[in-house]
Amino acid sequence: DLSGKTAIITGSNSGIGLGIAWELARAGANVVLNSFTNKEEDHAIASEIASETGVNARYIKADMSQGGECRELIAKAGDCDILVNNAGIQHVAAIPDFPPEKWDAIIAINLSSAFHTSAAALPKMRKAGWGRVINIASAHGLTASPYKSAYIAAKHGIVGLTKTTALETAEEPITANTICPGYVLTPLVEAQIPDTMKEYDMSREDVIKNVMLKRQPSKEFATVEQMGGTCAFLCSDAAAQITGTAISVDGGWTAL
Numbered sequence: 001d002l003s004g005k006t007a008i009i010t011g012s013n014s015g016i017g018l019g020i021a022w023e024l025a026r027a028g029a030n031v032v033l034n035s036f037t038n039k040e041e042d043h044a045i046a047s048e049i050a051s052e053t054g055v056n057a058r059y060i061k062a063d064m065s066q067g068g069e070c071r072e073l074i075a076k077a078g079d080c081d082i083l084v085n086n087a088g089i090q091h092v093a094a095i096p097d098f099p100p101e102k103w104d105a106i107i108a109i110n111l112s113s114a115f116h117t118s119a120a121a122l123p124k125m126r127k128a129g130w131g132r133v134i135n136i137a138s139a140h141g142l143t144a145s146p147y148k149s150a151y152i153a154a155k156h157g158i159v160g161l162t163k164t165t166a167l168e169t170a171e172e173p174i175t176a177n178t179i180c181p182g183y184v185l186t187p188l189v190e191a192q193i194p195d196t197m198k199e200y201d202m203s204r205e206d207v208i209k210n211v212m213l214k215r216q217p218s219k220e221f222a223t224v225e226q227m228g229g230t231c232a233f234l235c236s237d238a239a240a241q242i243t244g245t246a247i248s249v250d251g252g253w254t255a256l
């Protein structure tokens, strides 16, 4: 039961982050949603979670490509018992054609943001005497594929940052772990289908079956609810000695 705890989930107006927010709210945690926009829909999602689950839910705009805004998000949220670093973007291109500004944006949003939010959140967790840092990497935090250089570099970096966070908090009631999802059908994955079709000269169906789920032995997409459930487990007492690990939720991808 997470009642009384506050969870901040970066990049949570869509996809996996939103699924995690729902599951942590269902487990009783107050939730702070985030993205870089400030639309009516963003705040409406928070209201819906609050009215469905009875927890406190807020939406705070902050651009995770800006270190200062990452730190401000944690400051504005007030309490921060659970930090889920989930915001992420993707770009698919061969290294010589990879736009340098895309490289910089992916490293900033997918990797550096977790450093900035953790820096701001750890003192709050220490003060509260309890904390959970959960970083969302990817099967691509442990293995590579062509045409995703920035994403793979950032996700491998997240796995390393998490280990260091775990060691710096090892003697405290704080844990830090990475979740490494395989393919989950979210807007991020949907958006890379056209580029992948181009790179491999394949139909949409073939890209899904023969490229995306080729390395996912279960041949099924993982779900956002499963990511949320894994987060809730990492926040439970059963997981108090689980720290510094990378947990794969990938249908067997990294077993291959």
Ligand code: NAD
Binding pocket: 010, 011, 012, 013, 014, 015, 016, 017, 034, 035, 036, 062, 063, 064, 065, 086, 087, 088, 089, 109, 110, 136, 137, 138, 139, 180, 181, 182, 183, 184, 185, 186, 187, 188, 189
């Ligand atoms: P998504 O595009 O649905 O969600 C990404 C979220 O990040 C959105 O809420 C978006 O608004 C937010 N975001 C993007 N740029 C931001 C910024 N500058 N500041 C704040 N928020 C920003 O994608 P998703 O599939 O739900 O991905 C979520 C995370 O899971 C990412 O880190 C992604 O790398 C990771 N992941 C996804 C899959 C998958 O198959 N979908 C697999 C492995 C890992």
